[in-house]
Amino acid sequence: MSVPEPPMGLLAELTHRCPLQCPYCSNPLELERAAGELDTAAWLRVLDEAADLGVLQVHFSGGEPTARRDLPDLVRRAAERKLYSNLITSGVLLDERLLADLVEAGLDHVQLSFQDVETANAERIGGMVGAQAKKRTAAALIQRAGLPLTLNFVIHRQNVDHLPAMIALGAELGAARIEVAHVQYYGWGLVNRDRLLPSRDQLDAATAEVEAARARFKGRMVIDYVTPDYYAERPKACMGGWGRRFINITPTGKVLPCHAAETLPGLNFPSVRDENLAAIWRSAPAFERYRGTEWMAEPCRSCDRREVDWGGCRCQALALTGDAANADPACALSPHHRTMQAAIAAADRSPSSDFVYRRIGAAPTAQA
């Protein structure tokens, strides 16, 4: 196999610790404990290896990355190596002192999440009382520090109707960018799918609102919109294709092509504790497994979109069809596409709003 192009972005999941418990968290159901986390020296070495490999942007994420006290040191190393640094945070641990340290270290951008605009509902979804006021304070601090700010809203059945107010909040808080992302249904999101999947009417209203707001804020605020696969006809190019653009490192140092890849059976993900990042990227069997188009079966193999969507999401293919090498069932050409309509119908019937919250030990033993 030919040498792959270097990755563009590194998602550094510094920790799984987080004061919030969002029921659609992208972390795995099996959360890592603090004792297993990479230490500062290991992360500094990883950042050097990432820069040498050709990574251009590093996204410090978690869990809640500000729970790591060495975050400013990691940001400083990223800046020294000219890696564009992005902090993906809930904001609830961010105070003036920490933010000043991060600015001084050379942080380039902050993505701040809100679970809703309505305080009671936001704090019910996030599972943390008092979070909303802390987030608003964090937004003000970020603005005052002169850092570019993106507001992130993960939207679903239980908050999507507030989208106009979410976009207005972005403008009020001076965000240059808003990311409106429908929940992606694997891991915790899949466990809570019946409570989260929006109705067709909700989706259409949200899409129309985004389009109207884009026109209204043109030139002042960019609005990115991530649509839900369950209403799609064609899959997304998950991570821009397996092992093509992104590299993900877990709190314990495992290297993955995407943050949910550990759900896939039969793949052995190497650790930065044992191997150099470049060697892993270029030749680890887990990265080779679904890279490119050779692994594909029909309907992907002969499809003229095979290098557009790269077959979609492997984790979703596994979760809904039982085989990670199948086409993503988001594709209308997949024989399993109807499982998505069935899931929508189930969510439309479900009266429940009670979440299974993201906590250590809270995951159901047999995944749905």
Next chain:
Amino acid sequence: MSAPPDETVPALGRGVKFRFDEVRQSWVLLAPERLFMPDEQAVEILKLVDGVRSLGVIIDDLAGRFNAPRDLVARDVATMLGGLADKGAISL
């Protein structure tokens, strides 16, 4: 879209960096949670975007150096920078 006037001073958007990547041996435009790999022509334009030079100065410079008709250069510059402005990478 109407072209912005020659007096407009384009600048990189807040949090946007334009740098040479030694690994790829190419210029990259890094922005909040997105990045762009500008083509050769876009690189020549972006090298002149410094928050000081006006569009008129940039267009004159390019038209002179590449011996190209000014109105053609003006259109290319407006299209390229306008597209990046819509994505928040350039302020016009």
